[in-house]
Amino acid sequence: MKSVRTKLIASILICSLFTSVLIGVIAISNSVRTAGKDAMTMMQLTGQKKTEEINSTIQKIEQSVDTLSEVAMSNFDYDSFRQSKDYADTYTETVQQAVLDFANHTNGAVTAYLRYNPDYSNPTSGVFAQRQSVDSELQCLTPTDFSMYDESDVEHVGWYYLPVQAKKAIWMSPYMNENINIYMISYVVPLFAEDGTSIGIVGMDIDFSQITDLVDETKVYQSGYAFLTDASAAVMYHKNADEGTKLSDLDSSLSKSADFIGDDGNQGKTMDYSYKNVNKKFAFYNLDNGMKLVLTAPVSEIYSEAYGLAKMIILAMIVAFILSAVIGIVMGTGLTKPIRQLTSVIEQTAALDFRPTEAGAKLRKQKDEIGDMATKIHDMRKKLRAMMENLQQTQQVLETNTGNLNQLMKQNSAYAEDNSAATQELAAGMEETSANAAHIVENVGIMRESSDNIQRLAEDGEKNSGQIQERAGEMERISTESRHKTDQMYAVMKQKTDAAVEQAKSVQKINALTDNIKQISSQTNLLALNANIEAARAGEAGRGFAVVASEIGDLATQTLDTVSTIDEIVGEVNSSVSNMTECLTTIMEFLEQTVLGDYEHFAQVGEQYHADADTFQQIMQQTKEAVDALEQHIGEISSTVSEINSMVEQSTDGISGIAEKSGSTQNLVTEGYDKLQECTQSVNVIRDFVAQFHLD
Structure with missing residues (x-):
């Protein structure tokens, strides 16, 4: 028959173990969940902060071009424009300096241009200023001759007809300017008369590094990084993938990435995927230029703090259990000692031995139920x-x-x-x-x-x-x-x-x-x-x-x-x-x-x-x-x-x-x-x- 001391110590140990495990599981679960939330929050904050920085750059470019369009149209005479194709050339002389000034004050501006509707102007009328390198001065060059290209030739004149057809300012997809060997992205604002007739466009080609440098600066945990895609999850900029590559082509776990990124309701949320046998998560944020800023990081790094905290909790749980065991043994021994002594007195009584005992005298001095008994x-x-x-x-x-x-x-x-x-x-x-x-x-x-x-x-x-x-x-x-x-x-x-x-x-x-x-x-x-x-x-x-x-x-x-x-x-x-x-x-x-x-x-x-x-x-x-x-x-x-x-x-x-x-x-x-x-x-x-x- 097991003694009361053994049962009490076993009960305390079981309760301590159960409590430690329960508290540990709850603590680990809560800590992992909280740390996960914190990690996601940090990832979201990083994404939001970087999105704000990039959008700030984009907004400055947009503000500069929008202001230039307003300045360019402030003294424009639409009737004269419709009546004479030479009016565009004459008017260009009055706004050419303004175009150069705005371009010089716009960070990353490689090219600035003001072009007119070829139906009401000469094919080469307008302003086209370009830098030969990032650090060189803007030079006015002969604009592209519209008469040489069809409207459907998106590669050569799409930068003009696409905004006009969209009837709103748009950001063009990044491209490599082979002439000056600069990867650029264009922001173009169409110009319309009050009756809706197209007058032309105002735009700037921006060094894409103005945005990609901010993307490259983005650090997510130890090895996480950021990249850019369009709304269809095609890569716009990625340090390990070519432009235009679909994310779904990188790994089968990204097969639903296009649907995920295409839904703006998922902005700031995460999606699990695997890349080169590494489990990762990514979240995207919408940029003002229509691109998606995607942040990705390994799951192990995201939850590294949670895993570390879990290890600390497990260690603390083991230490707590050991302390509980020691305390339980001490308490069990202390609590059951009077009971064992009382049992000895009862056994002595059962054996018809009524001689006084020292243990009985000590027990009677206790101020509890044992003493009363x-x-x-x-x-x-x-x-x-x-x-x-x-x-x-x-x-x-x-x-x-x-x-x-x-x-x-x-x-x-x-x-x-x-x-x-x-x-x-x-x-x-x-x-x-x-x-x-x-x-x-x-x-x-x-x-x-x-x-x-x-x-x-x-x-x-x-x-x-x-x-x-x-x-x-x-x-x-x-x-x-x-x-x-x-x-x-x-x-x-x-x-x-x-x-x-x-x-x-x-x-x-x-x-x-x-x-x-x-x-x-x-x-x-x-x-x-x-x-x-x-x-x-x-x-x-x-x-x-x-x-x-x-x-x-x-x-x-x-x-x-x-x-x-x-x-x-x-x-x-x-x-x-x-x-x-x-x-x-x-x-x-x-x-x-x-x-x-x-x-x-x-x-x-x-x-x-x-x-x-x-x-x-x-x-x-x-x-x-x-x-x-x-x-x-x-x-x-x-x-x-x-x-x-x-x-x-x-x-x-x-x-x-x-x-x-x-x-x-x-x-x-x-x-x-x-x-x-x-x-x-x-x-x-x-x-x-x-x-x-x-x-x-």
């Missing part, structure tokens, strides 16, 4: 010890009384045997006397003939009467002494028996004390039940306490079992005391009703027998005195002999009755002796029972 058990042991001391004293008194009674019964038995032997001898003498009397009657004739024989017979009768008188006196003396001793023995036995029976009644107090113990055990069980209910309400935090409460309930049950055992033993003691009381009562009734009466009768018979012996002696004396006058008084002798014969017969009957009474007395004495032996056995049982208790 130890106090109650101490009170119980104290009362049981007092009862057993009383029972031990009662057993000693009973043992002494039964020993004395045994000696008296032995003496009484010896006296009864002597009386029986004496009555038997007396009966034999009376039978002999009766036979002699009959012989005298039968031979009365011979007595008349021989006075000598009569004289001899008279002398023999006188001698016999003397013996009878002695025996009668002895019988009377023995009966008187026996009656006196029996009276004394009866008085002593009655006094001691009454005292022993009264003292034996103290055993009944044990029943009341065991009832009190049962009530205490019931209250303890109720307390354990309440503790279990409170522990159940406390949930997981109350399981250790619940185990302790269950063990206290088990201790109460053991106490109840011990009390039941004591009840059984006390029942045996009560039975033994009851048998002893019955035996003593039987003996006292026998002494009072039978033995005293018989000895009274013995005394009366002895007195009568003594009187008869005196009478017989007187008759023998008279017979001797009348021997000389035998002849004269032969008739009287015959009559006297008849009377003697009748008296002898009566004496014989009386003596036979005395013999029977003596035999009955002997039987009753034997029966009383047997009852005394039963009482002695009961006293031995009590002595053995008391010997089981250790009081000192």
Whole structure:
């Protein structure tokens, strides 16, 4: 059977492990989720910040071109433009410097141009200023000749017709200017008259590095980066992929990237994919030029902080579990030590050892339920010890009384045997006397003939009467002494028996004390039940306490079992005391009703027998005195002999009755002796029972 300490420590360890794992899982889950959110937030902030920077650059370019378009059209005469193709060339001279100024003040502007609708102007009319390198000055060059290209030739004149057809300012796709070897992107604003007629366009070609440098500066975690795509997820700028490459062509996990990027509602959200066997996430942000700024980073780097935090939480969880285990062992040992000591006291009580213990004294000083229980058990042991001391004293008194009674019964038995032997001898003498009397009657004739024989017979009768008188006196003396001793023995036995029976009644107090113990055990069980209910309400935090409460309930049950055992033993003691009381009562009734009466009768018979012996002696004396006058008084002798014969017969009957009474007395004495032996056995049982208790 596992100890309470083991169960309590195991419960604490299990609760600690469960709590640590639960808290660890929750902490790891929350930390990973929070760190993931933080990582996504940081990624979003990076994207938003970089988007703002790029859009700021784009907006500056757009603002510059838009302002240039307004300046260019501020003094434009539409009617003159429609009436003469030369008007465009004339007007160009007035705005050419403005175009150059705006281009010089626009970062990254490589080319600036103002072109007119070829339907109302010459094919090469307008302004076209270009740098030969990024650092060189703008130079005015001959504009592209529209007459050389068809409107559908997007490659050469798409920069003009696409914005006009769109009827709004647009950003053209980046392209490589082979003439100056610069990768550029164009922003073009179409110009319209109030009636909607196309006048021309104003635009600038911007060094694409103005945007790509900002993209390259974007750092997402350790190895993450940014790139540009269009709305269809085609690469506009990527350090590892060519322009125009579809993201779906890079890896099968990007098959849905076009749908994802094409939905503006997904802006700022992430999509998982794999590239070169590395799990990654990307998020996109819309740029003002219609491109998508895409940020990508490995998942391991995004969640690196979360993984590190998870490792720290796991380490902290292990440390917390170890500390909880140490604390649990210390607490379990400390909490169960009083219970083990209390169990030791209860086991000592169950072993009928009521000697005081140091552990019990320490437990009673505790100001908790253990201290209360130890106090109650101490009170119980104290009362049981007092009862057993009383029972031990009662057993000693009973043992002494039964020993004395045994000696008296032995003496009484010896006296009864002597009386029986004496009555038997007396009966034999009376039978002999009766036979002699009959012989005298039968031979009365011979007595008349021989006075000598009569004289001899008279002398023999006188001698016999003397013996009878002695025996009668002895019988009377023995009966008187026996009656006196029996009276004394009866008085002593009655006094001691009454005292022993009264003292034996103290055993009944044990029943009341065991009832009190049962009530205490019931209250303890109720307390354990309440503790279990409170522990159940406390949930997981109350399981250790619940185990302790269950063990206290088990201790109460053991106490109840011990009390039941004591009840059984006390029942045996009560039975033994009851048998002893019955035996003593039987003996006292026998002494009072039978033995005293018989000895009274013995005394009366002895007195009568003594009187008869005196009478017989007187008759023998008279017979001797009348021997000389035998002849004269032969008739009287015959009559006297008849009377003697009748008296002898009566004496014989009386003596036979005395013999029977003596035999009955002997039987009753034997029966009383047997009852005394039963009482002695009961006293031995009590002595053995008391010997089981250790009081000192």
